[in-house]
Amino acid sequence: MIAIAPTDIDWFQFLKQRLNFSAINFWTDRPWNPRRINEGDKFYFLLKAPIRKIGGYANFVYYENLTIEEAWQKFGRGNGVNSLYELGVKATGELEPDFTTEIGCLVLENPVFLEIEDYFHPTEYNLSFSNQISKLKYYSQLNQINFASDYKQVGFSFASFNSKENYEFKESSRVKGQSKFRQSLTKFYNQQGAISGETCLTILDAVHINPHINENKNHIKNGVLLRSDLHKLFDEGLLTITPDYKVVIADELATSDYYKYNHQQINLPEATTLYPSQQLLKFHNQYIFRDRI
Numbered sequence: 001m002i003a004i005a006p007t008d009i010d011w012f013q014f015l016k017q018r019l020n021f022s023a024i025n026f027w028t029d030r031p032w033n034p035r036r037i038n039e040g041d042k043f044y045f046l047l048k049a050p051i052r053k054i055g056g057y058a059n060f061v062y063y064e065n066l067t068i069e070e071a072w073q074k075f076g077r078g079n080g081v082n083s084l085y086e087l088g089v090k091a092t093g094e095l096e097p098d099f100t101t102e103i104g105c106l107v108l109e110n111p112v113f114l115e116i117e118d119y120f121h122p123t124e125y126n127l128s129f130s131n132q133i134s135k136l137k138y139y140s141q142l143n144q145i146n147f148a149s150d151y152k153q154v155g156f157s158f159a160s161f162n163s164k165e166n167y168e169f170k171e172s173s174r175v176k177g178q179s180k181f182r183q184s185l186t187k188f189y190n191q192q193g194a195i196s197g198e199t200c201l202t203i204l205d206a207v208h209i210n211p212h213i214n215e216n217k218n219h220i221k222n223g224v225l226l227r228s229d230l231h232k233l234f235d236e237g238l239l240t241i242t243p244d245y246k247v248v249i250a251d252e253l254a255t256s257d258y259y260k261y262n263h264q265q266i267n268l269p270e271a272t273t274l275y276p277s278q279q280l281l282k283f284h285n286q287y288i289f290r291d292r293i
Contacts, residue, residue: 002144003037003136004054004122004129007045011080012055016113020232021078023061024111028104029091031065034136042144043108046122046129053119057145058108068092069099073290075107076237082211083237085287181218182206188269189225195247195266198227205231209241209280221277224266233258240289241266243278250291 005026015024026043037043037060044057066074068091072084081087088097122129125145129137185206193204207226208217216222224241226234233239238250239258249262268275285293 001036001038002042002044002139002142004044004046005136006048006134009047009051012045012047014080015111018077023075024058024078024108025071025075026106026108027071027079027091031102031104032135034063036138037136044145051119053121055119056111056113058111061107061109063106065102066105067100067102068097071103071105076290077235083287086212178218181223184220185223185225188220188274189267192267193227193230194224195230195261195264196227197267203228207231207234209276210283220274222280224276237288237290240285241276241281242285242293243281248289248293
């Protein structure tokens with residue numbers, strides 16, 4: 001058995017650029033309890049219009065219904081978005097989403113993302129797929145599609161706070177202001193990581209606290225200087241900084257070396273006017289960090 005599913009392009013591209021999740025969540029805005037697909041079946045991503053071609057596949061693991069908040073706590077950016085808030089907006093279509101809304105979650109592992117030139121239409125393998133199909137189509141006679149190219153599977157193991165602010169949820173190639181943002185953070189944090197005290201600039205990153213802000217994204221108060229591994233944990237919602245500038249580490253990392261930073265006060269700029277925005281840190285605590293504070 002294989003299944004082909006219409007796939008959101010933004011979700012697909014987000015995950016294609018990040019190959020570091022233990023599981024990914026192919027979610028739907030309403031629970032629907034698919035019954036024919038079984039663990040280990042191949043699940044193919046048919047990218048929606050205007051592409052309308054298969055761009056990759058993964059192995060189906062299981063299905064479950066979760067609230068939006070539960071899905072964020074369980075999969076984080078494996079949901080194909082940057083924050084709980086973004087997941088809520090996309091799932092409900094509301095700018096003030098109800099995070100207790102249930103969504104359908106198809107859990108997948110071992111995804112493969114094809115190069116653009118290798119995308120293909122199902123008809124190339126004599127498989128019909130109507131434009132009217134909105135969820136899945138099953139092909140019981142197949143257990144996989146045999147590609148001409150030998151693809152190797154990639155390393156997977158298994159609120160608006162200001163009504164005048166503009167937000168963006170799409171990945172952008174624009175880097176305008178990023179260089180100045182990094183230079184400013186490096187200067188004001190005295191060339192030291194805010195958590196680790198690291199002084200090697202090569203592995204220090206200029207980190208955005210709220211990734212959705214558009215107009216003021218590179219404002220100094222939306223940033224903090226972190227060692228690259230801590231940057232990754234911060235973006236993944238496994239580490240956060242409270243409005244009183246203390247580190248909180250997710251319970252998932254309680255047995256790791258990172259837990260030594262739990263409740264540690266961060267290093268801050270000399271001028272209080274340059275401190276990270278407490279309002280933006282609250283956003284990260286509430287909508288990106290995957291545990292309750």
